[in-house]
Amino acid sequence: MxxxxxxxxxxxxxxxxGPTGLFAAYYAGFRELSxxxxxxxxxxxxxxTAMYPEKKIFDVAGFPxxxxxxxxxALVEQADQFKPTYLLGRKAREVSxxxxxxxxxxxxxxxxxxxxxxxxxxxxxxxxxxxxxxxGWLGRGVVHFVPELxxxxxxxxxxxxxxxxxFDWALSxxxxxxxxxxxxxxxxxxxxxxxxxQVRELGVPIITDAQVVELRGDxxxxxxxxxxxxxxxxxxxxxxxxxxxxxxxxxxxxxIESWGLSITRxxxxxxxxxxxxxxxxxxxxxxxxxxxxxxxxxxxxxxAATAVNNIAVALNPxxxxxxxxxxxxS
Numbered sequence: 001m002x003x004x005x006x007x008x009x010x011x012x013x014x015x016x017x018g019p020t021g022l023f024a025a026y027y028a029g030f031r032e033l034s035x036x037x038x039x040x041x042x043x044x045x046x047x048x049t050a051m052y053p054e055k056k057i058f059d060v061a062g063f064p065x066x067x068x069x070x071x072x073x074a075l076v077e078q079a080d081q082f083k084p085t086y087l088l089g090r091k092a093r094e095v096s097x098x099x100x101x102x103x104x105x106x107x108x109x110x111x112x113x114x115x116x117x118x119x120x121x122x123x124x125x126x127x128x129x130x131x132x133x134x135x136g137w138l139g140r141g142v143v144h145f146v147p148e149l150x151x152x153x154x155x156x157x158x159x160x161x162x163x164x165x166x167f168d169w170a171l172s173x174x175x176x177x178x179x180x181x182x183x184x185x186x187x188x189x190x191x192x193x194x195x196x197x198q199v200r201e202l203g204v205p206i207i208t209d210a211q212v213v214e215l216r217g218d219x220x221x222x223x224x225x226x227x228x229x230x231x232x233x234x235x236x237x238x239x240x241x242x243x244x245x246x247x248x249x250x251x252x253x254x255x256i257e258s259w260g261l262s263i264t265r266x267x268x269x270x271x272x273x274x275x276x277x278x279x280x281x282x283x284x285x286x287x288x289x290x291x292x293x294x295x296x297x298x299x300x301x302x303x304a305a306t307a308v309n310n311i312a313v314a315l316n317p318x319x320x321x322x323x324x325x326x327x328x329x330s
Contacts (some may be wrong), residue, residue, distance in 0.1 A: 004082060008085065008246030010034045011185040011315060012308070013104055013114035015256075018046020020300030021120035022075035027308040028084020028118075033107065033315070033324060036112055038104075044179050045072035048124050051145040055168055060297055071297075087112070093255050095281075102280070116280040116311045119268060121287050123251035131160060131245040137215050141222025142243045156226050158183055160212055161246035167191040169244050170199050173313040181205045181238055183227060206237070210241045215243065253287075264289050274307035280314050282307040 012028050014021045017039035028035040043049050053069040060066055066074075086105065095117070104112045108161075128144035131137075146152065146314035149172055157177045159170050161186035170182045181200065187208040189196055200206065209230035217223040225243060227236040238324040251266055262269035262277045274282045284307045285300035293299070312319045 002050070006037065008034045009101075009113040010085070010117045012036075012311060013038065013092075013102070013112050013117050014052060015039075015104075015117065015119045016046060016121035016285070016287070017041070017044040017086065017088065017318045018120060018122050018285065019048060019071065019297050020122075021046070021118075022072070022079050022305050023080040023301050024118055024120055024284060024304035024308055025084040026075070027083065027305050028311075029079065029084060030265065030326060031308055031319075033308070033312060035082070036087060036114070037084055038090050038106065038112070040089065040091045040125065042089045042139075044076055044086065044088065045069070047126065048072055052165075052168075053141055053147050053238075054149045054172060056172065057297065058159050075121055090199040091255070095259050096281045115315045116282065118274075118304075118307050118311065119276075119281070119283040119287055120285045120300070121253075121256065123266065123286055124253040124256065126251045128245070128249045129247040131212060131243065131247065133212055133215060134243070137217075137222060137243075141217060141241060142216065142245055144245050144247075144249075146172070146244060149173060152242050154178050155241040156240045157181075157244060158212075158240045159244045159246060160184070160311065161244075161248070162186060162189040162191065163246065163248060164191045164195065166244075166246035167195045167199050169246055170204050171195065172201070172202060173244075174199075174202050178243075179239075181207065183207045183210050185211055186207070210236070210267050212243070213239075237317075256287075272306075273310040274303055275314075282311060 011033040012035045014024050014037045017037050025035050025037050048068040049072055055068045091107040092104050093107055096103050102117055104113050134142045153176050155177050156179045157173050158165050158181045170180050173180050191198050210227045213228045214226040222241055225238045225240045229236050268276055268283040268287055270283050270288045270290055274284050276283055284303035286295045310320055313321050
């Protein structure tokens with residue numbers, strides 16, 4: 001993986017180094033486009049690396065199951081054969097058009113000049129929703145994500161939430177932790193029914209209609225969690241050395257909102273070529289919106305290929321939209 005300190009001029013600037021952006025970097029190289037990838041995070045992989053590196057992913061074609069960090073590593077290796085340039089730990093701020101190209105200003109100084117831009121920034125800048133009673137405990141027992149499962153080996157873990165992330169963490173931690181209990185404020189879940197069923201079949205206790213009302217511990221860390229449970233007249237106290245607050249997160253598109261694009265539901269409107277309302281600015285992955293969109297990693301991969309092929313033609317009208325199959329290349 002090639003990183004640089006000073007920006008350069010490229011055919012294509014990809015904004016976002018998540019799975020969609022990494023696959024776009026590979027495909028841009030396949031189309032013989034010079035490419036740079038900018039991301040505010042210090043490592044490639046986007047939300048997968050930052051939030052779910054240990055998560056088991058089951059809906060990527062060709063992989064019955066793949067761990068998040070392994071998927072990212074494979075995508076980086078795939079793209080590296082064309083040597084894209086990475087500008088990590090940098091944010092794209094302003095975009096201006098100069099001499100038929102885009103000048104993209106980065107925070108900390110510097111400008112990247114690009115013939116086209118592909119936005120693959122996922123949900124933009126994201127912040128986890130805090131546990132209401134968790135103030136002062138973050139990093140001392142309360143976490144929002146689990147970058148390394150082994151950290152919680154032998155612990156009593158309480159997972160708070162009712163979405164896919166909460167149930168995924170419960171599944172992943174079950175064979176590692178001494179105990180796992182899932183707590184949710186309602187008796188209905190946003191998670192996939194199949195995942196909920198898996199957690200129940202493992203015998204993981206699920207406490208519903210419950211709120212975490214107090215965390216207790218000492219200088220050595222968290223010791224126990226007190227719950228208020230609708231069906232129980234008294235407090236319920238659970239042993240816990242860790243609480244995973246999987247309560248979702250808020251997302252902000254940041255400077256992208258000022259780039260003159262059409263924004264709907266915190267996503268960028270695109271057409272069937274993945275082009276935005278501005279020529280030579282495209283979007284793919286979770287940040288792209290069109291009717292019938294399904295937000296999956298697999299969807300992002302297809303959108304990346306569609307976008308890059310159309311960008312190749314936008315930059316060179318003599319180029320073919322369909323370049324042939326990669327398997328045809330010796």
